[in-house]
Amino acid sequence: MDTAIVFATSLFIAVLAAAGFAPAQADWNKGTATFYGGADASGTMGGACGYGNLYAAGYGTNTAALSSVLFNDGWSCGQCYLIMCDGAATPQWCRAGAAVTVTATNLCPPNWALPNNNGGWCNPPRPHFDMAEPAWLQIGIYKAGIIPVLYQQVKCWRQGGIRFTVGGFNFFELVLVSNVAGSGSVRSVSVKGGSTGWITLNRNWGANWQCNSGLVGQPLSFAVTSTGGQTLYAYNVVPSWWTFGMTFTSNQQFSY
CATH class of the missing domain: 2.40.40.10 (RlpA-like domain)
Structure with missing residues (x-):
């Protein structure tokens, strides 16, 4: 230079x-x-x-x-x-x-x-x-x-918390993780239903993460790790009455 x-x-x-x-x-x-x-x-x-x-x-x-x-x-x-x-x-x-x-x-x-x-x-x-x-x-x-x-x-700055949009059908969930601050990008995602343990999701494409479990009718919690290395837990961010296509916003947000 x-x-x-x-x-x-x-x-x-x-x-x-x-x-x-x-x-x-x-x-x-x-x-x-x-x-x-x-x-x-x-x-x-x-x-x-x-x-x-x-x-x-x-x-x-x-x-x-x-x-x-x-x-x-x-x-x-x-x-x-x-x-x-x-x-x-x-x-x-x-x-x-x-x-x-x-x-x-x-x-x-x-x-x-x-x-x-x-x-x-x-x-x-x-x-x-x-x-x-x-x-x-x-x-x-x-x-x-x-x-x-x-x-x-x-560093990314966002209004409000991390957002989770639950797409898919029946035993296939495709979770879009958006409005991510800090590093802005996501390294890993896990989900926990009301009657399950933590399930590791696989990245399907873009910012969409895939799960092949029967989670309909259960409240959902998410553990998200940013590429900056910070892990946040959004407990019961998705209520049990959720349906496919709905978006839910957590009260957690990354700082790095």
């Missing part, structure tokens, strides 16, 4: 620290960013993490689809990244002094028909963010289309 970038990023980190935002790591990484989903971000709903309606899920429009090298087969779902346009590389396409924190909610798949440096922006090994348009416009000029960025993973 050259002297101009070191000075700019050091100054920026100092400003963030003064404002109470502490970066998770000292070094910034280089990547690129494009945008998708339209001016209202309606095209970003759903996605490879399974959060569905991002407004209802609490993520809003500050979201991004990650290239496969960052997405890590879905283990990065929910993580937060502080991103700023690399003004030292393309000052004409950057909003000076601006930065935005986005949540990983989707995968930007590779496009093998195009070269990595000409349209295949999400091809390995490129670290790339395909950001919701409103988020991207906070740091870049629309006409640019693609900009070089400096980024780092940071």
Whole structure:
């Protein structure tokens, strides 16, 4: 990293620290960013993490689809990244002094028909963010289309507690764990019914965790461990009268 970038990023980190935002790591990484989903971000709903309606899920429009090298087969779902346009590389396409924190909610798949440096922006090994348009416009000029960025993973801040959406049918439960603060992503999940012991869930896809047990009619408790290493217990967060498709919010939240 050259002297101009070191000075700019050091100054920026100092400003963030003064404002109470502490970066998770000292070094910034280089990547690129494009945008998708339209001016209202309606095209970003759903996605490879399974959060569905991002407004209802609490993520809003500050979201991004990650290239496969960052997405890590879905283990990065929910993580937060502080991103700023690399003004030292393309000052004409950057909003000076601006930065935005986005949540990983989707995968930007590779496009093998195009070269990595000409349209295949999400091809390995490129670290790339395909950001919701409103988020991207906070740091870049629309006409640019693609900009070089400096980024780092940071702590996530969420309103309220961890949310559990219980999908599935009969003896198959698919639990979406969302609104995760701290590291933002989940390492492991276990469930306990009113008449069962703790059952380890397997991650099915994105932020969805799978269980093959007859839990209908039982209150459910969850033990969730974040990728930051913190474990929280949400006892009886799901009442016995739950039905598939319902979402329940705990009063627990991660701090790291």
